[in-house]
Amino acid sequence: MRNTLVISGLAVLTLLFFAVSLYSGSVSIPVPAITDILLGKGSPDHPSWQFIIIENRIPQSVTALLCGAALSVSGLLLQTAFRNPLAGPSVLGIDSGAHLGVAVVVLVAGGVVSTSSLTIGGFALVILSALSGAMVVMALLLFLSRLLQNNVMLLIAGMMVGYIASSLISLLNFRATAEGVHAMALWGMGSFSSVSLDRLPYAVVIICLGLLLAFLLMKPLNALLLGDNYARNLGISLRRTRTLLLLTTGLLTAASTAFCGPIGFIGLAVPHIARLLLGSANHRTLLPATLLTGASLALLCNIISTLPGESGIIPINVITPVIGAPIVLWVILRIEK
């Protein structure tokens, strides 16, 4: 009962934020005009409004929704797989891996980072490169997790991997053009607005594929709550589950990092909000709840980012820590208790 209520509530909230995200933005456009544009009637008097809504706000809102969902689900998978409430794609350095992958393509190949201005081939290259970076880090962590019994040690190991990736990125920056460095720095602040309408279908397909894979892992994830040995005794194939986890978290983190830049805190904090709402760690309900919480939270961040109006957009990575960090502190306090 509570589960159904929470999940439907979150679905409504996601839809609401999605609508607000379409109706609000840096440029103020009257509500009836937006409705007309969304209904396909166009805006003959203001062609620029049509462009803003269709080419800008729709892809931006969809990207926020998808990337919020992707990062949160990725965080949940990591927290369960490593049995560590403080695991997340950015804490463990997985998005640094993806970041490094992107940096290699952008800075070495000399492209410009904004995914909207890349050719299809360049776009695919960025995604593939991000995916390889993310999966290398994830594979390394899975290997280390078998050697490290202590959960905190794994977090530190992940942070070290992140530092190495960051220093490699800096090294690449050193050799790159000023233009490339500037593009990379902007991208690093996080934004939902760099996926253009014609690239949007690729983002949708890739992230939905990752989310689908996550849903296929529901049963083994529940068994993993008891630890590897109990899971194995319950007939779960650890090797297959680990491989799928590697692929899924890699895909979700890499896609959202390639599209929006490395966005912190969503992957770490959202699964905790979902657990708090449900009061349960059962992935049959926790997974959809996490997905929806992540989607609505990212949309909320997107709405907040456009609040300054004409004067500019607040980078997403300025907003997520304000929401995420208190939640992480709360989790730590609860662990200590």
Place this chain on the structure above:
Amino acid sequence: MDCQLKDLVIGYPGHAVAGPLSATLRQGELCCLLGANGVGKSTLLRTLAAFQPALAGEIWLDGQRLKEITPRHLSTLVGIVLTDRVRTAGVTVRDLVAMGRSPYTNFWGKLTEADHRQVDQAIDQVGIRPFTERQIATLSDGERQKVMIAKALAQGTPVILLDEPTAFLDFPSKVEIMLLLRELAHGMGKTLLLSTHDLDLALQTADRLWLMGRDLPLAVDSPRELAAALPDYFPSGHLSFDAEHLRFNLL
């Protein structure tokens, strides 16, 4: 269901921990695995649960060699209770017991009516009905151990292996767990093997003992028959063994 060990050598590649071991685990008996730290009790249990391969020899279960049984089938034959303290937040006692049904549920892990009945049965057999809705992180060690045993019962396996199920427990809880396990063996015909350091308790409750010692063969018999051999397996200058009352006394 019986389980046979034939010239089993256990350990890690390049490092044999114990063996060759030959013994039979009998259905309907509570068998206690005793031995000093480091003789390979946990390694033996891990090998029997197929967590690690045997270095040599064979384990026979259900008329098949253990290594030839698929993981899926094995999960319906052998259940385990480990020393790992599971304290995951957001998992209730009932959730945890229900996880024992995993080998039988569909791809999505959905519990059927029959699964729920099995879970209820396991909960009642172990006597944890009063706290089924509590979070496992809030349980005492003794309560959590009972919940893990209920999970193994819900798993419906004829064989249950337990690694030091009485460790960390206060004395009354130790006694309670041992009597519960004996009841499961005698009343339900389960095949139970548990490792323990609680010698006195094992000697009083077990139907059969497996004694492991460094450089000593695996001794298998009832506590009374093994009484004479016990001091060899637990050498100590400070203890004498009273074979008549089956207990160690301080010198």
